[in-house]
Amino acid sequence: MPVGAYDCDVxxxxxxIVGLSTAYAVTRAAPGTRVTVLEKEPGPARHQTGRNSGVVHSGIYYRxxxxxxxxxxxxxxxxxxxCAEYGIAxxxxxxxxxxTERAELPRxxxxxxxGRENGIPVRELGPAQIAEYEPEVRGLAxxxxxxxxxxxxxxxxxxLAHAxxxxxxxxxxxxxxxxxxxxGVAVRTAAGDIVRARVLVNCAGLYCDELARLTGDEPGVxxxxxxxxxxxxxxPELVRGLVYPVPDPAFPFLGVHLTRGIDGGVHIGPNxxxxxxxxxxxWGVVRPRELAGTMAWPGSWAIARRHWRYGAGELHRSVSKGAFLEAVRRLLPAAEPTDLVRAPAGVRAQAVLRDGTLVDDFLIKEAPRAVHVLNAPSPAATASLPIGREIGRRVLDMLGAD
Known part of the structure; x- marks a missing residue:
């Protein structure tokens, strides 16, 4: 296809945030590269990016x-x-x-x-020192x-979109x-528009595996x-900053935590x-086709068999405010039932292998004329700028090979 026949290069x-960070990285590294972004919602960051705790993670949890x-x-x-450069809160x-329990001390x-291996400043605290930071929080260490x-x-x-x-x-x-x-690649939208590009970048989040299959690639997850x-x-005056439990290394979730956001409110969760x-x-949002696809994947059943006890506890906290409050009180004993006010939920796009393994790291796969981002869990928002550069590097290598 001649160059003029393409609507864009990328x-x-x-x-x-990952898709727009990629666009930002490509145009910064190679000015003049024509980039188009397609988003099905009427604005940016409507799903995982805009439905989380807003935490800039340090990197302490990761191998x-x-x-x-x-x-x-x-x-x-x-x-x-x-954020400082652009005046973002x-x-x-x-x-x-x-x-909060002795069994957690080794973890x-x-x-x-x-943390020290990752070059992160860490200070160990006893119970009295915990109170210096968070007077209402209780713990052994x-x-x-x-x-x-x-x-x-x-x-x-x-x-990122603007810049x-x-x-x-x-x-x-x-x-x-x-x-x-x-x-190259030609994409058709639901409105009937056709967009032709030299390279496709799949940053579709909750639908990234489906988009990979639409492209003709088997994602393997x-x-x-x-x-x-x-x-x-x-x-919110009960919590000064950010308070987390000790996570269970068997799961890629951090547990119910307390997060004072930039607006001064304190988020509790998630389960x-x-x-x-x-x-x-x-619970009222059910899409039979999507649910059937999840149930048909062998990895879903393997997760259920392997982690049913953990899952039962999470489900209990979902349907019982009292059970959720009990988890909160492990860290914040002063919390009362009236302190918990429902807030918007988020959905995590968790990539799962056929054997039930929860993919724990970022997963980026290349295919002819395509780069697929198949797992971008927390801390993807924190790490979006270097992730965007990595995806951008792969994209520009593909363009250079033309």
């Missing part, structure tokens, strides 16, 4: 040398700098990770070691992580992809959606329960 599907660890440590510093608050000490913060990720995404110079089309849902390795449910703390649709933000 077509990004997905207007979340040294993993993409998560490298990108989070680097990305946290870059995110704070980006942010704060470096630090956070506490608190052990807490392991986090100290992991804790660590203070100084580089954690909060920011407005929706504001960051909007700024990228990309053409961004909202309300543009992709329904068909025609890829010909020697000619399926997205299994997990809903994270939140409450707002009616008495993690299976969603009945990829955008299933409540």
């Amino acid at each position: 077509l990004v599907v997905g207007g979340g 040294p040398g993993s993409l998560k660890a490298r990108y989070a440590v680097r990305g946290a510093a870059e995110m704070v700098k980006f 942010h704060a470096v608050t630090g956070k506490l990770i608190v052990a 807490l000490h392991a986090l100290v070691q992991r 804790a660590i203070h992580v100084g580089t954690t913060g909060v920011c407005d990720f929706v504001g960051v995404t909007r700024q 990228s110079g990309a053409e961004i089309r909202y309300g543009a849902k992709v329904v068909r992809v025609d890829r010909r390795p020697e000619r 399926r997205i299994v959606p997990f809903r994270g449910e939140y409450y707002e703390l009616a008495r 993690a329960v299976p969603a009945l649709a990829r955008e299933g933000y409540g």
Whole structure:
């Protein structure tokens, strides 16, 4: 296909923070590259990017040398700098990770070691020192992580869209992809528009595996959606900053935590329960085709067999405010039932292998004329700037090979 026949050089599907960071990275690294972004919603950051705790993660949880660890440590510093440069609301608050039971102490000490291996400043605290940071929080021991913060990720995404110079089309849902390795990629939207590009970048989040298959590639994983449910703390003065439990390393979830956001409100959560649709933000949202696809994937049943006890506890907290309050009181004994006010939920796009393994790191796969981002869990928002550069590098390599 001659150059003039292309509508753009790079077509990004997905207007979340990773997709728009990729557009930003490509145009920064190669000025003059024509980038188009297709987003099915009427604006950016309507799903995972805009439905989370807003935390700029330090990188303390992640295995040294993993993409998560490298990108989070680097990305946290870059995110704070980006927010400062463009006047986006942010704060470096630090956070506490608190052990409330003796069985958690070895895991807490392991986090100290992991943090130091990742180059993160960590301070160990006893009960009296916990109270210096958070007077209402109780625990046997804790660590203070100084580089954690909060920011407005929706504001960051909007700024990335503006600064990228990309053409961004909202309300543009992709329904068909025609890829010909020697000619490029043509995409048709639900409105009937055709967009032709030299390279496709799949940043479709909750639908990334489906888009990969539309492109003709087998992703090797399926997205299994997990809903994270939140409450707002009616008495935000009970919490000064960010307070987390010691996570269970068997799961890629951080547990119910307390997060004072940039607006001064305190979010509590999330738990993690299976969603009945990829955008299933409540039990009443059921999409039979999507649910059937989840149930047909062998990995979904393997997860259920392996982790049914953990899952039962999460489901209990979902349907019982009292059970959720009990989890909160482990960290914040002063919390009362009236302190918990329902807040909007989020859905995590969790990539799952056929054997039930939850993919724990970022997963980016290349195919002819395409780059697929198949797993971008937390800390993807924190790490979005270096992730965007990595995807952009792969895209520009493909363009250079033409």
